[in-house]
Amino acid sequence: MQASSIRKGITIKFLNDLYIVIDFRHYTPGNKRGFVQATLKSLTSGRIIQNKFSSDDDVDRAVLDSKKCQFLYSDAEGYHFMDLEDFHTFSLGEDILGDSRFYLKENMEIVIDFYEGKPVVPELPMVVSLKVTEAPPWIKGDSVSNNNKPVVCETGLKIQVPIFIDEGTLIKVNTETGEYLGRA
DSSP states (O other), X not given: OBGGGOOTTOEEEETTEEEEEEEEEEEOOTTSOOEEEEEEEETTTOOEEEEEEETTOBOXXXXXXXXXXXXXXXXXXXXXXXXXXXXXXXXXXXXXXXXXXXXXXXXXXXXXXXXXXXXXXXXXXXXXXXXXXXXXXXXXXXXXXXXXEEEEETTSOEEEEETTOOTTOEEEEEXXXXXXXXXX
């Protein structure tokens, strides 16, 4: 595919690595040739780079296979999943999962993208429900302004929530931004 066809969200093979296009911009300066400025994130290391492609450069698009998987459990070896099509199990490390590991609950079904048989990208739902396991007590008089307090959820996620959220409360969290959305 030509570089002028690059769009946000596609996966390309570049510099012997897999990259997902985070952002792109097509420039056509005056009487010069057009080019594409792309921001790329490595799927193996998480490193973010910027690269300039000439509009007629050839770019290798990587085709990913999406499979529905179930999160089973985590231990010292990693995070264990089961492919719901052929029921084989595999584990992913924190290097592949990144911060998405804080949104995984046991028996949760997610989609994982595979490249040449290897898992590379987990796709989480936009919103997950998590139980608050640690919350500092609310002190009367704190409600004068719109205050937040830090809490810890069942998966280890630390976020800011309104002061009326107590330990044991089920809350909704946005998986892209990590923000509190409301009670579940």
